[in-house]
Amino acid sequence: MEESRIRDFIILGGGPAGVSAAIYAARGMIDCFILDTATLGGQLNWTETIENYPGYLKISGFELIEKFREQLENLNVEIKQFQEIQKVDLTKQVKIIETLEGTYRAKSILIATGANPRKLGVPGEKEFIGRGVSYCAVCDGAFFKEKNITVAGGGNSAIEESLYLTRYASSVTIVHRRDELRASKAYQEKVLNHPKIKFIWNSVIEEIKGNDRAVTDIMVKNVKTGKIEEYKTDGVFPYIGANPNTGLFKGQINLDETGYILTDETMKTNVAGVYAAGDVRKTNLRQLVVSASDGAIAATDAIKYLDEVFEENSIPA
Numbered sequence: 001m002e003e004s005r006i007r008d009f010i011i012l013g014g015g016p017a018g019v020s021a022a023i024y025a026a027r028g029m030i031d032c033f034i035l036d037t038a039t040l041g042g043q044l045n046w047t048e049t050i051e052n053y054p055g056y057l058k059i060s061g062f063e064l065i066e067k068f069r070e071q072l073e074n075l076n077v078e079i080k081q082f083q084e085i086q087k088v089d090l091t092k093q094v095k096i097i098e099t100l101e102g103t104y105r106a107k108s109i110l111i112a113t114g115a116n117p118r119k120l121g122v123p124g125e126k127e128f129i130g131r132g133v134s135y136c137a138v139c140d141g142a143f144f145k146e147k148n149i150t151v152a153g154g155g156n157s158a159i160e161e162s163l164y165l166t167r168y169a170s171s172v173t174i175v176h177r178r179d180e181l182r183a184s185k186a187y188q189e190k191v192l193n194h195p196k197i198k199f200i201w202n203s204v205i206e207e208i209k210g211n212d213r214a215v216t217d218i219m220v221k222n223v224k225t226g227k228i229e230e231y232k233t234d235g236v237f238p239y240i241g242a243n244p245n246t247g248l249f250k251g252q253i254n255l256d257e258t259g260y261i262l263t264d265e266t267m268k269t270n271v272a273g274v275y276a277a278g279d280v281r282k283t284n285l286r287q288l289v290v291s292a293s294d295g296a297i298a299a300t301d302a303i304k305y306l307d308e309v310f311e312e313n314s315i316p317a
Contacts, residue, residue: 001102006094007031009302010104013112014079015042016288017278019068020295021110021302026075028303033078035097035104040072040079041065042114043279044288046136048164053288061138090252090271093309107310108273108302111249111261112295115242115279115286120152124208124215125238132215132235133208137161140235141168147234150175150218152205158239159183159191165237166196173233175200177223200231208236244280256282267298273309275302 009025011018014036025032039045047061056064072079080101089096090109097104117135119125125133134140141164149169151162154176160183162172174191179201181188191197200220206228207219215235221228244259253269253276254262260283261276263269269276277294279286 003102003104005031005105007033007104007106008306009108009110009299010035010095010097010106011110011112012036012085012097013042013110013114013278013280014038014040014081015044015112015114015278015291016068017114017280017291017295017298018042018110018112019072020292021112021277021299022072022077022295023075024296024299025302026072026077028299030303030306033080034072035080035083035085035099037082037084037113039081040069046138048138050288085248088248088252090249090274093273095273108275108305110267110295110298110302111246111253111269111274111276111280112278112291113245113248113280115244117238118241118243120205120208120238120240122205122207124210125236128208128210128215128236131213132210134235134237135239137164137237141165144168144235146170148173148232149235149237150205150231150233151237151239152176153239153241154178154181154183155239155241156183156187159187161237161239162197163187163190163194166194169196172197173200173231174198175203175205175218175220177202177204205236205238242279242286246280265297266301267294268301273302273305 008030009032011021011034014034044061050059083099085099087098095106095109145168148171150173152175165172202224203220203222205218206221209217246259253271261281263276263281267275267277275298277298278291
């Protein structure tokens with residue numbers, strides 16, 4: 001199915017950046033919709049508690065998504081969920097997005113496709129996904145009640161998820177390649193004195209071992225001494241960063257060496273009419289509030305772009 005009309009603005013991704021962009025676009029009276037490969041909310045679907053978003057002392061990811069949905073419905077923004085994108089063509093004035101369900105065309109688009117958790121890339125990791133290896137504490141934490149869990153990483157995500165896992169686990173061991181955490185001071189204060197949490201510093205996981213049912217051990221290497229030791233564990237949760245979902249756009253827009261999209265301060269890419277926002281773009285801080293801000297900026301500039309480039313009611317070639 002090929003949609004006949006050409007949209008003003010199509011938003012790829014229904015996370016905070018995409019939702020924010022849709023709100024600003026709809027209020028700017030341009031024809032837009034959100035296209036997502038999964039469900040609305042992005043990584044908020046796996047976020048237990050949010051404590052740093054303005055207006056809320058504490059709110060769950062699910063609750064915030066429902067507020068997003070309510071606001072979008074109030075603005076009559078269409079949300080096309082679970083649409084697997086096969087191909088995009090950004091080279092022409094009218095951009096083309098092909099999915100398994102149909103083909104869509106737009107005068108401008110926003111790429112807000114986010115990022116996926118980075119893998120450790122060690123033996124046993126792939127083999128034990130779903131049998132002790134997990135990238136989502138909120139999704140799988142309850143399966144580790146009274147178990148001993150290992151978390152890899154030292155940033156905000158690793159510490160936040162470690163704290164969450166303590167409600168189920170007997171103990172949580174954080175393996176970090178440095179001798180100090182990269183997480184914010186607020187998180188560090190919580191985790192360094194937690195009775196259930198201990199640390200293995202200056203170390204990385206070299207291998208994940210187990211039996212035919214589940215993870216049983218990890219091999220840990222000290223990066224300073226080179227010494228490798230074996231530790232018992234029932235689960236491994238890697239939080240060592242993320243990889244941007246930009247594979248579809250390679251060769252069409254400028255990316256940095258790690259695959260993040262390069263933009264200017266108005267979220268423009270190097271291709272006219274193509275914007276990027278949120279975790280998918282190169283930025284110094286990847287947080288909910290930043291993604292929401294990115295989306296608002298991108299939509300506002302897209303409205304200006306549409307006004308300047310396209311005459312009212314015109315259909316470009």
